[in-house]
Amino acid sequence: MEEVLEILQGIKPDVDFAEEKALIDDGILDSFDIISIVNGLNDAFDIEITVAELLPEHFNDAEAIWRLVQDMKENG
């Protein structure tokens, strides 16, 4: 989880990822951010998040993103 937070913080230093619970619903992330996050996660964890996983419920808060990474590591 710490590592995910670190990556997120590196991409958007102005967002408090530990606190924000509605990254998508409140319009905090734009499409540029999402591409950056996906690329960052893919590189750091050697996974491949594809369009199939690109859904709002996987990106609304840091924990959801962390769960997505865990799933990808186990099944991807």
Next chain:
Amino acid sequence: MLYNVLEYLEETAGRVPERTAFTDGEKGLTFGELSDRARAVGSYLGHAIPVRCPVVILMEKSAECIAAFMGAVYAGCFYVPLDSAMPAKRMQLIIDTLEPAFLIYDEKNKKTLAQLRFSCKAVSYEEASDRLHTDEALLWGIRAQAVDTDLLYVLFTSGSTGVPKGVSICHRSMLDFTEHSCGPLHFDETIRFGNQVPLHFDMSTMEIYTTLKMGATTYLIPRRCFLFPKLMMEYLEKHRINTVFWVPYALLQLSNAGVLDGERLKALKYIYFCGEVMPCKHLNRYRRVLPEAVYCNLYGPTEITNVCSYYFVDREFADDETLPIGIPFRNTRIFIVKEDGTEAGEGEAGEILIGGSCLSLGYYNSRELSEKSFVQNPLHGRFRDMVYRTGDLGKFDESGNLIFLGRRDYQIKHQGYRIELGEIEAAVSSLEEIEHVCCFHDGERDYIVCCYVGDLTDRDILLQIKQKVPSYMLPDRLLRQEAFPRTLTGKTDRNALRSLYEASEGMGETR
């Protein structure tokens, strides 16, 4: 003869009051409801402020937001949309330029509102749109004194000085555009628009006023669909969207994600684009998946109301060809003036000038800037004949189609050669592995800088484009990016890319 855009709303609300006008797919307003709400807001404002005043609308993209626009118009005023996604500083600059007479906000924008300084009154949409306010006699009186050169809206676009410019559009211009565009663009009451751009961006006025005139329906696609291609496909399919008028980038996001599926998008018939150059390579991907769709490339700056020329893609284009921007709509004049001040002949390049009723009445509260761009026709001085200088370079080809050659500011002097940055962009963009490209000039060092997204090394790019452009046009610096920063409308954010470049060159601190 029409003289007020509300005549569209009134005629359509009388004809098909139950039909949905604007909706996000779940929440929307029918033409009847839209008309009721707009007259309530108009009456509320009409009692509070004089006619011909600016009314700021700070609301989420929604049917209610459009009802608030129309409410301002019913009050004999003009509307100015703000968007909470805009930086607060930019919103403040707009308010300072505008000195609004009233401000309408919705629940979701209360927080944003608290950050802004303004001296006028503000009211929530909920309060203003209460039907108890409706005062038909007042509205009738306001309409009776209106003229078609009254302002309808002011949209702010980015200015090169950093101060946004308020493009002022009157009723006459919007009516002129709508009357002359619906026919050639095949718009009728069966149109189901899928809106992409924010409502403070001029492209959206085509969707709004076509919907009002024709009794069509506009789906205001939720923002999250643009973040997640799978959601977008579901949305387009579910609501059987048949017409899109998007910036190319929004279209590319779908094709790049690999989710385009002709079977699922059978309803999608009209694919129109504008705002940036559409590379043929990307267009061809769409045409392979959706061969039956009608594709149209449109062109026009905000200052001439919406778009002024159109080109239906009527033949095959190779990946490295350029799409024409086509022919003008009726009652719009487009001509090209060469650097020596004379009119260009066929095939000769020069600045694109535009004349007609579509012309904006200038930049709000900025006479000096207006006089630079809206000028007397340089070809004669016999009578007042105003034209808009686009700052775009173009030429007419042998079949009479206008070809866009790039921004005049993108024409640079490099090592003594005159170069179109657009030509370098086109060469790089035509390479199979390149997704996006943007070139600019570092004037201080005389470098051509090329930013790109795609799976190629700098060396590969140089080797491959060497066969397409002369060696003095080869970029001096190549900057590979994971993705391009985008403006609110989805266009490439050139200024942000330039900052990235300057930071990478260690130039950031000196500015």
